Amino acid sequence: MTILPQTTSDEPRTSxxxxxxxxxxxxxxxxxxxxxxxRSPADSENEASSKKSSDIYPQSNWRLGxxxxxxxxxxxxxxxxxxxxxxxxxxxxxxxxxxxxVGWYTAGYLLTASTFQLAYGKLYSVFSVKIVFxxxxxxxxxxxxxxxxxxxxxxxxxxxxxxxxGAAGIxxxxxxxxxxxxxxxxxxxxxxxxxxxxxxxxxVGPFLGGxxxxxxxxxxxxxxxxxxxxxxxxxxxLFVRTPINAAYASWSLLQKVKHIRIPExxxxxxxxxxxxxxxxxxxxxxPWSDGRVIALLVVFGVLFLGFVGSQVIxxxxxxxxxxxxxxxxxxxxxxxxxxxxxxxFVAVTYLPIYFQAVKGASAVKSGVMLLPLILGFFVMSILSxxxxxxVGYYNPSMILGPILASVGxxxxxxxxxDTPSKEWIGYQVLLGLGIGFCLQQPLIVVQAxxxxxxxxxxxxxxxxSQMLGGAIFVSISQNQLQSRLVxxxxxxxxxxxxxxxxxxxxxxxxxxxSDSDRATVLPVYAKALxxxxxxxxxLSAAAMVGxxxxxxxxxxxxxxxxxxxxx
Numbered sequence: 431m432t433i434l435p436q437t438t439s440d441e442p443r444t445s446x447x448x449x450x451x452x453x454x455x456x457x458x459x460x461x462x463x464x465x466x467x468x469r470s471p472a473d474s475e476n477e478a479s480s481k482k483s484s485d486i487y488p489q490s491n492w493r494l495g496x497x498x499x500x501x502x503x504x505x506x507x508x509x510x511x512x513x514x515x516x517x518x519x520x521x522x523x524x525x526x527x528x529x530x531x532v533g534w535y536t537a538g539y540l541l542t543a544s545t546f547q548l549a550y551g552k553l554y555s556v557f558s559v560k561i562v563f564x565x566x567x568x569x570x571x572x573x574x575x576x577x578x579x580x581x582x583x584x585x586x587x588x589x590x591x592x593x594x595x596g597a598a599g600i601x602x603x604x605x606x607x608x609x610x611x612x613x614x615x616x617x618x619x620x621x622x623x624x625x626x627x628x629x630x631x632x633x634v635g636p637f638l639g640g641x642x643x644x645x646x647x648x649x650x651x652x653x654x655x656x657x658x659x660x661x662x663x664x665x666x667x668l669f670v671r672t673p674i675n676a677a678y679a680s681w682s683l684l685q686k687v688k689h690i691r692i693p694e695x696x697x698x699x700x701x702x703x704x705x706x707x708x709x710x711x712x713x714x715x716x717p718w719s720d721g722r723v724i725a726l727l728v729v730f731g732v733l734f735l736g737f738v739g740s741q742v743i744x745x746x747x748x749x750x751x752x753x754x755x756x757x758x759x760x761x762x763x764x765x766x767x768x769x770x771x772x773x774x775f776v777a778v779t780y781l782p783i784y785f786q787a788v789k790g791a792s793a794v795k796s797g798v799m800l801l802p803l804i805l806g807f808f809v810m811s812i813l814s815x816x817x818x819x820x821v822g823y824y825n826p827s828m829i830l831g832p833i834l835a836s837v838g839x840x841x842x843x844x845x846x847x848d849t850p851s852k853e854w855i856g857y858q859v860l861l862g863l864g865i866g867f868c869l870q871q872p873l874i875v876v877q878a879x880x881x882x883x884x885x886x887x888x889x890x891x892x893x894x895s896q897m898l899g900g901a902i903f904v905s906i907s908q909n910q911l912q913s914r915l916v917x918x919x920x921x922x923x924x925x926x927x928x929x930x931x932x933x934x935x936x937x938x939x940x941x942x943x944s945d946s947d948r949a950t951v952l953p954v955y956a957k958a959l960x961x962x963x964x965x966x967x968x969l970s971a972a973a974m975v976g977x978x979x980x981x982x983x984x985x986x987x988x989x990x991x992x993x994x995x996x997x
Contacts, residue, residue, distance in 0.1 A: 697733050
């Protein structure tokens with residue numbers, strides 16, 4: 431028997447509803463047919479759209495205020511988590527004696543935060559938004575607990591990966607909870623408040639991470655998450671109600687699980703882990719010709735091609751619809767998102783190491799020294815949105831951004847031991863302004879060129895590209911830093927075991943050297959770090975390919991078309 435999704439009534443669903451009658455329950459557990467499992471979300475939602483159901487639960491002003499504050503706290507901690515470690519990483523690597531793991535503290539988080547967005551898109555569509563959102567927060571809490579108690583570098587990386595799984599669900603979940611809690615006319619202002627909170631967290635993160643690293647312990651970077659997250663959990667449990675999507679209300683648990691396509695997710699994650707490992711090991715820990723590196727690249731290729739093949743063979747249930755990927759502007763915008771985000775994450779990861787290791791700054795001071803980059807990015811993110819709205823085209827920002835960013839990152843690569851403050855401040859501002867022009871634009875592109883039914887998939891693809899760019903290119907930068915540092919120290923001080931430096935911290939090994947040896951190594955360290963900034967410059971320049979190839983389409987025309995009343 432074919433089980434079809436049923437529409438819900440106009441009354442909101444609550445947990446107090448009576449269970450289904452016996453005959454309905456029997457139907458619900460019947461084995462789904464192949465046609466049921468391979469139904470696309472669009473098919474089900476179109477059938478359900480014939481009957482409206484109320485998704486908005488009226489809230490008093492103070493209740494809505496409580497919900498919004500809790501969502502702001504959730505996003506604040508997510509924003510904090512992306513930048514708070516930047517200034518604490520040198521101290522962490524010193525404690526764990528793991529300079530070679532520095533890239534993984536960022537890559538581990540970004541890998542899971544990016545790939546699990548694909549799963550959450552389907553989880554939120556077939557299960558209760560409230561339950562999935564709380565589960566995402568719980569996973570983030572578990573990850574934070576693991577990180578705060580990590581006895582070694584490997585445990586910290588695992589904790590970061592688990593936290594990334596939770597963060598992947600918190601971003602979209604916060605928006606969906608607001609959608610089910612606030613009327614349409616209030617949402618733009620509330621979404622702006624939530625977005626601003628995330629931006630403020632990104633600003634204070636480096637400074638706060640430095641305070642913890644220089645003060646009590648870097649572990650407070652994670653401990654701080656635990657009590658604040660509990661506030662969000664309590665408020666959501668008490669004040670938030672969300673309906674079950676009418677399109678999937680009658681689906682059995684087996685149908686819902688198959689719709690998520692867990693095997694595909696495992697394949698994607700496994701393939702990307704193999705790629706990141708190969709990029710970090712090749713030419714640094716092992717030669718590129720080493721069997722382990724080659725095997726990782728081969729496994730990545732096989733698994734990734736398998737994932738792509740599944741999307742083509744089963745288009746109705748594809749995680750990323752093939753029709754979207756075929757659009758030139760979507761592919762080029764994904765490239766643009768990956769390269770510009772990669773440049774930003776590389777700069778944010780390795781500038782604090784430069785300030786602390788080469789310039790001798792404390793963790794707190796390095797957070798202050800990073801502010802020109804973060805402020806430039808934050809200010810231009812706002813101004814670029816205003817510019818795009820005024821002009822009606824996203825392309826000018828997409829062209830200006832890479833130009834400024836590539837020049838700024840290129841100038842960062844000139845940093846040395848004696849670089850004056852006017853240069854490291856000015857060059858950071860230039861890079862921050864350039865990246866600020868860029869990061870929002872891919873999201874605007876997919877909203878402008880894709881039909882409304884495909885926009886959510888396009889946005890998910892852009893978010894995935896941005897985070898993957900960070901994971902992949904931070905790994906490549908870490909590889910280059912390690913290899914250049916080891917080769918440079920070996921040439922300058924042949925009597926030292928340069929490879930052993932990788933088993934010390936980012937700044938700790940400098941304290942083990944004599945004054946004369948340290949003076950010799952510092953320029954080598956600065957030059958090794960300059961290669962990471964050259965990678966950021968190359969990524970920014972490569973983004974121009976995406977910018978120039980993306981079609982010009984007025985955002986105003988689509989807005990006018992959308993707002994035009996139907997005849």
